[in-house]
Amino acid sequence: xxxxxxxxxxxxxxxxxxxxxxxxxxxxxxxxxxxxxxxxxxxxxxxxxxxxxxxxxxxxxxxxxxxxxxxxxxxxxxxxxxxxxxxxxxxxxxxxxxxxxxxxxxxxxxxxxxxxx
Amino acid sequence: xxxxxxxxxxxxxxxxxxxxxxxxxxxxxxxxxxxxxxxxxxxxxxxxxxxxxxxxxxxxxxxxxxxxxxxxxxxxxxxxxxxxxxxxxxxxxxxxxxxxxxxxxxx
Numbered sequence: 001x002x003x004x005x006x007x008x009x010x011x012x013x014x015x016x017x018x019x020x021x022x023x024x025x026x027x028x029x030x031x032x033x034x035x036x037x038x039x040x041x042x043x044x045x046x047x048x049x050x051x052x053x054x055x056x057x058x059x060x061x062x063x064x065x066x067x068x069x070x071x072x073x074x075x076x077x078x079x080x081x082x083x084x085x086x087x088x089x090x091x092x093x094x095x096x097x098x099x100x101x102x103x104x105x106x107x108x109x110x111x112x113x114x115x116x117x
Numbered sequence: 118x119x120x121x122x123x124x125x126x127x128x129x130x131x132x133x134x135x136x137x138x139x140x141x142x143x144x145x146x147x148x149x150x151x152x153x154x155x156x157x158x159x160x161x162x163x164x165x166x167x168x169x170x171x172x173x174x175x176x177x178x179x180x181x182x183x184x185x186x187x188x189x190x191x192x193x194x195x196x197x198x199x200x201x202x203x204x205x206x207x208x209x210x211x212x213x214x215x216x217x218x219x220x221x222x223x224x
Contacts, residue, residue: 035212044216044218045153045161045204045216046216047212047214047216050212050214059211059212059213061213095160101166101167102149102166102167102208102214103151103163103172103206103208104151104161104206107162108160109160110160
């Protein structure tokens, strides 16, 4: 069974940092690209960042470019999102999603990031 | 970046109704268009990929059509369990794979 389990969310002050993790199981992790998608409270879905299967190519939404870093450890079947210089507007549920074809076939349950002083 | 315009933003219908949601891309995306369903407190679920292909296990009352810039998502006979928010998403070429604003469907 494919499973994606996010962790690392929590309360952080504006300007602070946080690292999210997404632990994968039930499939060959190194064969798939992954994205991070977020959803602010009561709002729609927003693409955040993407990484290819090897980690050699990464992409970012303009809203997080220069502040967030996506990475992966294929030996640990884990995806990461290092978030820095956090802003109130970064507050959201963050989902990791596995790319299949062009769509997000599988999603994690999400982890909540709260940015507040 | 490609912008996706989805309408309506909300919709109220009755059980058994035919429901249609539209999504327009700011440029030609061929058929690189997905539709997702999100129920409250849950992660989104992929329903339709490549504009018109039903994800395995998804009921046949859901369908999608379109190509280029204009796309349509249809529920042929609305059921109570279809109450959710629906999103279109384009995935032309490289990220970002932008989403539409969402359509909240109520009964």
